[in-house]
Amino acid sequence: MKTSRHFGLLLFPGVTQLDLTGPAEVFGSVPDAQLHLIWKDRVPVATGHGWRIEPTTTFADCPQLDVLCVPGGSGQIALMDDEETLDFLRRQAQGARYVTSVCTGSLVLAAAGLLRGYRAACHWMSRDQLALLGAIPDARRIVMDRNRITGGGVTAGIDFGLFLVALLCGEDVARGIALAIEYDPHPPFEAGVPEHAGEALVRRVEQDAERRQALRMAATLRAAKRLGL
Amino acid sequence: MKTSRHFGLLLFPGVTQLDLTGPAEVFGSVPDAQLHLIWKDRVPVATGHGWRIEPTTTFADCPQLDVLCVPGGSGQIALMDDEETLDFLRRQAQGARYVTSVCTGSLVLAAAGLLRGYRAACHWMSRDQLALLGAIPDARRIVMDRNRITGGGVTAGIDFGLFLVALLCGEDVARGIALAIEYDPHPPFEAGVPEHAGEALVRRVEQDAERRQALRMAATLRAAKRLGL
Numbered sequence: 001m002k003t004s005r006h007f008g009l010l011l012f013p014g015v016t017q018l019d020l021t022g023p024a025e026v027f028g029s030v031p032d033a034q035l036h037l038i039w040k041d042r043v044p045v046a047t048g049h050g051w052r053i054e055p056t057t058t059f060a061d062c063p064q065l066d067v068l069c070v071p072g073g074s075g076q077i078a079l080m081d082d083e084e085t086l087d088f089l090r091r092q093a094q095g096a097r098y099v100t101s102v103c104t105g106s107l108v109l110a111a112a113g114l115l116r117g118y119r120a121a122c123h124w125m126s127r128d129q130l131a132l133l134g135a136i137p138d139a140r141r142i143v144m145d146r147n148r149i150t151g152g153g154v155t156a157g158i159d160f161g162l163f164l165v166a167l168l169c170g171e172d173v174a175r176g177i178a179l180a181i182e183y184d185p186h187p188p189f190e191a192g193v194p195e196h197a198g199e200a201l202v203r204r205v206e207q208d209a210e211r212r213q214a215l216r217m218a219a220t221l222r223a224a225k226r227l228g229l
Numbered sequence: 230m231k232t233s234r235h236f237g238l239l240l241f242p243g244v245t246q247l248d249l250t251g252p253a254e255v256f257g258s259v260p261d262a263q264l265h266l267i268w269k270d271r272v273p274v275a276t277g278h279g280w281r282i283e284p285t286t287t288f289a290d291c292p293q294l295d296v297l298c299v300p301g302g303s304g305q306i307a308l309m310d311d312e313e314t315l316d317f318l319r320r321q322a323q324g325a326r327y328v329t330s331v332c333t334g335s336l337v338l339a340a341a342g343l344l345r346g347y348r349a350a351c352h353w354m355s356r357d358q359l360a361l362l363g364a365i366p367d368a369r370r371i372v373m374d375r376n377r378i379t380g381g382g383v384t385a386g387i388d389f390g391l392f393l394v395a396l397l398c399g400e401d402v403a404r405g406i407a408l409a410i411e412y413d414p415h416p417p418f419e420a421g422v423p424e425h426a427g428e429a430l431v432r433r434v435e436q437d438a439e440r441r442q443a444l445r446m447a448a449t450l451r452a453a454k455r456l457g458l
Contacts, residue, residue, distance in 0.1 A: 018254035018387075018410065025247035025383070028278030037280050044273065044283055049257030051266050052283040054273055103411075124411060141415050153411025154254070155387060163417045172430070175420035179434050181247065182332075182353060182382025184421030185414035186370050188392045191404035192413030201401070205408050 005168065008036040008065040008092070010105070011055050012085070014075020017047045018154050019103045023069055026161030029177045030169055038062050040084065048073045059088040067164065068096040071157070072103030072123060074212055080111040080219040089114060098164065100149045102157035104216070109148075110135045111223035119145040123153035124194055125209060129220040134229050155192070158183065234397065237265040237294040237321070239334070240284050241314070243304020246276045247383050248331045252298055255390030258406045259398055267291050269313065277302045288317040296393065297325040300386070301332030301352060303441055309340040309448040318343060327393065329378045331386035333445070338377075339364045340452035348374040352382035353423055354438060358449040363458055384421070387412065 007027040009020050020037075028035045037056045039045055044052035057063075070076075070089065079085045089112045093099045101109050106122045109115050110133035119136045121143040122129070130137040141152045142163050149167075151160030162183070166174035190196040197205075206213070236256040238249050249266075257264045266285045268274055273281035286292075299305075299318065308314045318341045322328045330338050335351045338344050339362035348365045350372040351358070359366040370381045371392050378396075380389030391412070395403035419425040426434075435442070 016254070017250050017257075021246050021250040024278065024280075025245070028246075035278055035280070044281075049253065049264055051253075051264070051285055052273075054281040054283075056280055141413070142417070153409075155410050155412045155414060158384060159415050159417060166417060171418065175418055175426065175430055176434050176437075178416065178418065178420040179423070179426045179430060180382075180438075181384050182421050183384045183416055184370070184419075184425065185384060185416065186388050187407065187412055187414065188371070188388060188395060189400065189404055189407065190413075191407040192411050194408070196413070197404065197408045201404055201408060205405050208405075209409075 004032050004034040005030060005067070006034050006036065006063055006065045007067045007069070008038050008062060009069045009071060010085070011037040011039045011045050011053060012075050012079055013045055014073050014078070015045070015047050015071050016073030016103060016154055017049060019071035019073055019105065019157055022155065022157030023102060023161035025181060026158065026165055026177055027067070029180060030165055030173065036062055036065070048075070059084065062092070064095045065092050066097045067168070068092045068099050070101040070105035070108045072101070072105040076104045076108050077216050077219045079108045080223045086112040098147050098149055100160070100164065102151040102160055103153045106130060106135070106150045107133065107216070107220060111220070113227055115148060118148045119143050120148065121150040121152045121156070125206065125213065126216060129217060132220050132224045132229065133227065233261050233263040234259060234296070235263050235265065235292055235294045236296045236298070237267050237291060238298045238300060239314070240266040240268045240274050240282060241304050241308055242274055243302050243307070244274070244276050244300050245302030245332060245383055246278060246280070248300035248302055248334065248386055251384065251386030252331060252390035254410060255387065255394055255406055256296070258409060259394055259402065265291055265294070277304070288313065291321070293324045294321050295326045296397070297321045297328050299330040299334035299337045301330070301334040305333045305337050306445050306448045308337045309452045315341040327376050327378055329389070329393065331380040331389055332382045335359060335364070335379045336362065336445070336449060340449070342456055344377060347377045348372050349377065350379040350381045350385070354435065354442065355445060358446060361449050361453045361458065362456065
């Protein structure tokens with residue numbers, strides 16, 4: 001008898017909703033998938049823009065995952081100091097086939113010590129912080145290094161999800177999902193990475209994020225210290 | 230004093246989560262946005278892959294929206310016979326600046342009589358059904374006809390969301406959001422539309438959806454009859 005494949009995504013307060021839903025939509029479309037949204041308890045969690053999603057399981061009840069995935073978002077900052085979360089990730093990472101993240105979720109994996117010596121992706125604005133945690137920042141949209149697979153910022157989670165499903169289940173399954181979700185993107189303008197956005201826009205977006213980035217850097221430095229780096 | 234812009238998305242049982250979250254992530258990133266997830270009551274709603282999201286408002290309490298958006302998913306079929314939902318859409322559409330949809334959400338707008346004589350997009354597999362409801366099917370990923378803006382299947386919602394925000398708030402705001410969500414898609418393979426997927430894959434995906442498509446067609450025919458078409 002064929003057993004289910006367990007895909008688990010961390011669902012934490014302040015998660016960027018599209019970081020989570022991009023890969024979750026892809027994973028959930030795998031025929032034998034069991035999809036888990038995991039948090040400390042089952043109380044609905046307020047995501048980045050405020051609306052609330054119910055976790056489907058808890059740290060205590062979650063089965064061993066085949067794929068462990070940590071999305072990003074401003075709430076990721078608090079997770080970097082949260083030993084309960086970091087312990088859960090370390091425990092799952094021992095048995096998971098793939099240990100993965102999207103966006104700033106890679107900083108959480110790194111804070112748990114799970115990316116030391118691994119190449120990894122991250123949201124462009126926070127990518128450099130990976131180096132402080134012993135990882136090797138990589139500007140590609142999907143980065144695979146042994147069993148660590150990490151995606152870039154937010155929407156990279158869809159590319160990442162399809163890549164991972166192709167790896168796990170074969171390209172034909174992944175292509176079927178791409179067709180079902182009509183994944184033939186046509187961005188109305190080219191501004192999705194700093195190289196295309198232009199200096200003025202990059203500066204404005206960075207300024208809007210300045211306070212958050214300072215908090216993120218402080219959390220990264222604390223985590224680096226705990227890792228002895 | 231500048232007032233908020235109200236963006237509202239229908240959150241219904243069986244909604245495809247990415248249909249909703251793609252545009253919601255983009256809309257929620259507009260500086261003066263108030264984002265509403267709307268259903269009949271505030272009880273958490275089970276989305277397409279089973280996980281539950283809490284509506285933020287109800288049909289009765291929802292303010293007049295600037296942007297009304299109906300996502301798709303298998304749950305859309307039941308909405309086509311649901312007068313309470315169709316009435317809500319017709320009422321909001323009278324005052325909304327833009328009446329919009331993603332994926333099979335356009336069939337719900339059409340069932341409400343809101344796309345008669347309008348060009349509209351839809352998921353590729355259900356696009357032809359629009360014609361039965363008096364709309365003009367259009368294979369483009371984003372279709373604008375007067376104040377109706379409709380997106381194609383699932384992931385088209387991100388392109389659609391950025392297009393709409395550019396229209397409402399100016400291209401600079403939309404480009405800033407594209408950069409913040411790192412929207413520089415690199416699909417790992419070209420299979421997102423039937424023309425690229427190849428005949429065998431199209432046939433398999435259509436076969437997997439056969440039962441759902443029959444139910445959808447039956448609902449479309451009932452709605453067409455009610456519209457006198």
